[in-house]
Amino acid sequence: MNQTRIHVFPDSAAFGHRLGRAARLPTTRVALHRFPDGESLVRIRQPAGQHAVVVRSLFNPNAKLIETILAADALRRAGAQRVTLVAPYLPYMRQDAVFAAGEPISQRAVGALLGRDFDAVLTVEAHLHRVFELSEVIPGRARSLSAAPAIGAFLARRRRGLLLVGPDEESRPWVQAVAATARVAWIVGEKTRLGDRSVRIRFPTVPPARRAVLLDDIASSGTTLAAGARALRRAGVDAVEAVVVHAIFAPGALGRVRAAGVTRIASCDTIPHPTNAIRTAALVAQALAWK
Numbered sequence: 001m002n003q004t005r006i007h008v009f010p011d012s013a014a015f016g017h018r019l020g021r022a023a024r025l026p027t028t029r030v031a032l033h034r035f036p037d038g039e040s041l042v043r044i045r046q047p048a049g050q051h052a053v054v055v056r057s058l059f060n061p062n063a064k065l066i067e068t069i070l071a072a073d074a075l076r077r078a079g080a081q082r083v084t085l086v087a088p089y090l091p092y093m094r095q096d097a098v099f100a101a102g103e104p105i106s107q108r109a110v111g112a113l114l115g116r117d118f119d120a121v122l123t124v125e126a127h128l129h130r131v132f133e134l135s136e137v138i139p140g141r142a143r144s145l146s147a148a149p150a151i152g153a154f155l156a157r158r159r160r161g162l163l164l165v166g167p168d169e170e171s172r173p174w175v176q177a178v179a180a181t182a183r184v185a186w187i188v189g190e191k192t193r194l195g196d197r198s199v200r201i202r203f204p205t206v207p208p209a210r211r212a213v214l215l216d217d218i219a220s221s222g223t224t225l226a227a228g229a230r231a232l233r234r235a236g237v238d239a240v241e242a243v244v245v246h247a248i249f250a251p252g253a254l255g256r257v258r259a260a261g262v263t264r265i266a267s268c269d270t271i272p273h274p275t276n277a278i279r280t281a282a283l284v285a286q287a288l289a290w291k
Helices: 012-022 060-075 107-117 148-156 169-182 221-233 253-259 281-287
Strands: 004-008 028-029 033-034 040-043 053-054 082-087 120-124 139-146 160-167 185-188 191-195 196-203 212-220 237-247 264-266 277-280
Touching: 004 012, 012 028, 012 053, 012 281, 040 060, 040 264, 053 060, 060 082, 060 107, 082 281, 120 281, 139 281, 148 237, 148 264, 148 277, 148 281, 160 169, 169 185, 169 212, 196 221, 212 221, 221 237, 221 253, 221 264, 253 264
Parallel strands: 004 028, 004 053, 053 082, 082 120, 120 139, 160 185, 160 212, 212 237, 237 264, 264 277
Antiparallel strands: 033 040, 191 196
């Protein structure tokens, strides 16, 4: 039996096969069937491998979380001694505190669920604000990998006249890391969230720049990118582009961002999307050898 084998869900096939090539590991596809009542049947193909790696990006997460856990159970029953989850996008990380009475801490609840069924969890740029390590959220071995090296290398190819921009103070360490790799100037703004789809961003000082690239980890409604773009254009920046890690882009979000003057949008491949331009499978392949 092969020591390590990658098992890929159909909706993450492209990422899974890139990971297999980068890690030089055999890859098989997980079979998935949904019954009329909405329940799912998950079937893995033999052999499981002593170390089974499940690959699935967990955007649109509710059904996917259950199916992913069923895959872990199937792999153990097929003889896997260790099961690792590679979830390029990991959901429910933003609700990391009780913001109003009666709410759960979704980050902790989902983390406990995954920690029960997987020996290790790898993701890219988990949305962590009040904790510093993913292992504080998911019991056992868990790592959130930085996309900064991949984004920095992508921007370095077009760095002339570029100003890298983070939307808020929380983005400062990440923006600084990307800027160091790309060797470009950078600033961060001050963001005030007014609601799910309303934010205000101001930049106290914007150095002269022909082209600014807004950097964010998750683009869902597009309001942060749109507000940042409008503020930069008011400050005299000629052209505004955007780079995001996780391209969720709910309906209407791309139109909102482009209407604010963003001329180009690039994203990492953690969620399949037409804007995907930055590959992260090589980062994950290196981490699979993590002890």
